[in-house]
Amino acid sequence: xxxxxxxxxxxxxxxxxxxxxxxxxxxxxxxxxxxxxxxxxxxxxxxxxxxxxxxxxxxxxxxxxxxxxxxxxxxxxxxxxxxxxxxxxxxxxxxxxxxxxxxxxxxxxxxxxxxxxxxxxxxxxxxxxxxxxxxxxxxxxxxxxxxxxxxxxxxxxxxxxxxxxxxxxxxxxxxxxxxxxxxxxxxxxxxxxxxxxxxxxxxxxxxxxxxxxxxxxxxxxxxxxxxxxxxxxxxxxxxxxxxxxxxxxxxxxxxxxxxxxxxxxxxxxxxxxxxxxxxxxxxxxxxxxxxxxxxxxxxxxxxxxxxxxxxxxxxxxxxxxxxxxxxxxxxxxxxxxxxxxxxxxxxxxxxxxxxxxxxxxxxxxxxxxxxxxxxxxxxxxxxxxxx
Numbered sequence: 001x002x003x004x005x006x007x008x009x010x011x012x013x014x015x016x017x018x019x020x021x022x023x024x025x026x027x028x029x030x031x032x033x034x035x036x037x038x039x040x041x042x043x044x045x046x047x048x049x050x051x052x053x054x055x056x057x058x059x060x061x062x063x064x065x066x067x068x069x070x071x072x073x074x075x076x077x078x079x080x081x082x083x084x085x086x087x088x089x090x091x092x093x094x095x096x097x098x099x100x101x102x103x104x105x106x107x108x109x110x111x112x113x114x115x116x117x118x119x120x121x122x123x124x125x126x127x128x129x130x131x132x133x134x135x136x137x138x139x140x141x142x143x144x145x146x147x148x149x150x151x152x153x154x155x156x157x158x159x160x161x162x163x164x165x166x167x168x169x170x171x172x173x174x175x176x177x178x179x180x181x182x183x184x185x186x187x188x189x190x191x192x193x194x195x196x197x198x199x200x201x202x203x204x205x206x207x208x209x210x211x212x213x214x215x216x217x218x219x220x221x222x223x224x225x226x227x228x229x230x231x232x233x234x235x236x237x238x239x240x241x242x243x244x245x246x247x248x249x250x251x252x253x254x255x256x257x258x259x260x261x262x263x264x265x266x267x268x269x270x271x272x273x274x275x276x277x278x279x280x281x282x283x284x285x286x287x288x289x290x291x292x293x294x295x296x297x298x299x300x301x302x303x304x305x306x307x308x309x310x311x312x313x314x315x316x317x318x319x320x321x322x323x324x325x326x327x328x329x330x331x332x333x334x335x336x337x338x339x340x341x342x343x344x345x346x347x348x349x350x351x352x353x354x355x356x357x358x359x360x361x362x363x364x365x366x367x368x369x370x371x372x373x374x375x376x377x378x379x380x381x382x383x384x385x386x387x
Contacts, residue, residue: 032097032152034123034159041099041107042082042122044072049099049107050120055306056283059314061338063301070308072115078200078380079170080118081160082111083153083178085206086130093135093145094126109285110175110365117376118171121164123156125149127177133350146180153181154189161195169198169233169383171376175365176206179238183209183220186236191223200379201227202236203372205364209238209265210257213323219262226265228273230375231382237375238265239319239328241346241367242359247320248327252357255327264326266319269371275320277331279313281370284345284363300339314340315367330360330367 032039042050051072058065087102088095107122114120128145136142174182182204190196202224210219217225227235240254248255257263271278286296286304298304316331334342346360346367360367 029094029126029148032124032126032155034156035163039097039124039156040122041084041103041124042111042120044119044121049104050112050115050122052108052112054108054112054308056308056310057304057306059299059304059309059311059340061335061340063299063339064305067306070113070116072120073117076116076118077168077384078118078376079160079165079168080111080114080120080376081157081170081172082107082114082120082122083125083174083181084110084122084127085174085176085178086127086133088127088129089131090129091131093129093132093142094148095129097124097126099124105285105287110369111173113283113369114171114173114373114376117373117380119168121160123153123160125152125156125181127152149177150181150184153185157185157189167198169200169380170195171200171379172202172204174204176361179204179207179209183207186224187221191221196223196234199224200233200376200383202238204236204238206240206254206361207238208240208254208257208326209236210259210262211265213261213263213321219257220265226267227375228267230272231378232272233379233383236265237267237269237372239267239364240264240326240359241317241328241330241361241364244318244329244331246356246359247329248325248359249356254357254359254361255325257324257326260324263321263324266321266326266328268317268319268328269368269375270317271319272375275318277316277318277329279333280315280317280368281374282311282315282367283369284309284311284366296341296343296345298341310370311340312370315344317367327359328367 042048053069053071055069057067084106087106127149132142132145172182186202212218225235227237270280287307317328320329332344346363348355348358348361
């Protein structure tokens with residue numbers, strides 16, 4: 001069960017690579033030197049995957065609207081530490097330390113926009129690759145693969161604390177495999193330690209964070225509660241997203257807690273502490289997003305004028321917790337009369353077959369990115385006011 005859970009934690013970001021698996025070196029791998037800036041995908045003040053303008057167009061009911069470019073803020077008072085999801089197509093079970101277009105694209109789509117509210121830190125790490133899914137499916141023990149990946153994240157975190165953060169408030173941000181590692185990091189390295197007082201929040205999307213039914217703390221974390229109101233600090237924001245009409249199936253690994261008496265946490269960034277449906281502030285990376293096998297037609301006006309689109313209220317989200325089941329139910333507010341798409345992307349397919357257990361995993365971050373940024377702003381202001 002544990003082995004399967006770890007394997008299913010790896011998000012599929014595209015088709016599985018067709019190359020055969022390369023053998024892993026049986027020797028203990030050398031530790032990565034995170035004092036070397038080259039070991040980081042994103043660092044503040046650098047023209048890297050998180051330091052570039054993000055050309056973005058508003059998609060409104062009447063079609064494409066204004067266009068602008070999100071840019072990093074000048075010396076914001078908060079740091080964000082991001083761990084990207086399973087994205088590497090390297091043929092080995094652990095990736096190398098060369099950040100290719102997959103890692104660059106993930107950081108641009110999921111994390112770079114947060115540079116408007118925080119300094120951005122994202123380590124390159126030897127993650128469990130897409131190829132490791134094949135290994136797990138054929139019965140190979142992938143736990144050492146995951147342990148190596150976590151060791152890198154831990155090394156980067158310790159370097160960040162000792163030499164880069166300078167006791168500033170911080171936010172953890174992860175998705176899928178990134179969240180798997182940050183869940184461990186928060187539980188082992190932050191809870192009960194002085195740096196916990198500086199954590200504004202941990203945004204852990206695309207993996208099950210468990211809490212006792214009806215409670216905000218316990219389960220995955222013993223001291224860190226779920227965020228239940230804007231401006232609350234030292235808390236967790238987490239959900240797995242499913243279409244409202246296609247909830248997690250029976251025995252799904254995402255959206256269903258492993259233990260009776262527990263549920264999967266759902267904190268809706270647009271409506272903290274509520275199960276009421278709320279319109280979401282979404283940012284879409286149109287260069288890679290697709291719905292199943294079909295490309296999304298975002299507007300009847302034609303192709304998007306920029307790689308990123310912003311929609312406000314095109315989709316709504318509502319937290320659902322029923323026994324062990326917990327997820328963010330996503331509804332598309334479709335209107336055939338307006339110019340916007342009536343479909344959104346996000347479904348996971350493997351070898352041509354859609355995987356209902358995964359929901360719309362590929363757009364977990366896109367769905368609420370604008371709402372998440374506003375929550376960090378509110379947490380920053382509350383933290384600074386209390387100093």
